[in-house]
Amino acid sequence: MSNIPPPRSKRIELRVEPEVKALIERAAHLRHATLSAYLLESAVTKAHSDLKETETLTLSGVDRDRFFSLLTAPPKPNRALRSLFEDSRM
Numbered sequence: 001m002s003n004i005p006p007p008r009s010k011r012i013e014l015r016v017e018p019e020v021k022a023l024i025e026r027a028a029h030l031r032h033a034t035l036s037a038y039l040l041e042s043a044v045t046k047a048h049s050d051l052k053e054t055e056t057l058t059l060s061g062v063d064r065d066r067f068f069s070l071l072t073a074p075p076k077p078n079r080a081l082r083s084l085f086e087d088s089r090m
Contacts, residue, residue, distance in 0.1 A: 014039075 028038030059067060
């Protein structure tokens with residue numbers, strides 16, 4: 001079995017001011033990376049960070065305990081909840 005990554009087949013293009021390109025090229029050079037490799041690594045890192053920030057819920061210990069207690073022993077449905085479910089069956 002080979003550890004060779006599949007070839008990249010999708011392309012992303014950017015148009016930037018010369019000063020922005022020079023700035024990014026300088027940073028890439030400091031990291032001993034090509035411009036493409038630097039941009040790709042930076043974009044993927046930022047994408048993971050943004051997704052983690054929006055897809056992760058952090059609770060305090062008290063809130064966590066309350067959340068899990070409601071999951072394991074949920075309250076009985078009240079009239080408003082029953083009505084909501086009845087309306088959604090239509």
